[in-house]
């Protein structure tokens with residue numbers, strides 16, 4: 001199976017990806033991980049990406065697509081789940097072109113739908129311990145004593161990534177750039193819509209049910 005997982009920040013993509021990969025023995029191709037690996041190994045593409053990053057620019061779609069295409073070509077046998085990619089319609093089109101040239105295509109897109117308010121509540125309510133790294137939530141996972149870590153009594157803090165303005169900004173970028181990718185795939189492929197407003201285990205249940213159907217249809 002060749003799958004793409006899409007969803008807003010905070011929709012639980014990482015968790016669902018890991019579970020799908022474990023269930024079907026697929027390769028987990030995370031664009032963030034692959035970019036880090038290419039840079040640390042100093043490959044040609046890695047060096048090129050690094051030069052953009054050094055100048056504070058975004059790595060161009062062309063380089064990201066080349067990196068992902070190369071990782072995909074190594075995962076033809078196992079199948080794969082794409083995580084964090086494609087992030088724009090342009091990347092999705094480039095990916096399709098690249099797959100077509102090797103006679104492949106994406107089998108399904110899993111779209112994790114979650115309400116903005118819930119994402120915002122999930123993310124801005126997180127508190128973490130600067131001493132031991134434990135993560136709490138002001139409503140869903142409260143420490144025994146408000147504002148204090150259960151393990152070491154340290155004062156809990158909100159990470160910069162979880163601040164309201166940062167979360168609002170990430171949601172805005174998602175709606176502007178990544179949501180149109182869902183539209184692109186709706187006219188070019190199979191989109192499986194998942195209600196990701198539930199808890200993670202329930203969402204995994206929905207996702208695996210749909211993939212079972214897909215797997216038998218592909219046989």
Ligand SMILES: [Zn+2]
Nearest residue numbers: 129132149151
């Ligand atoms: Zn702690």
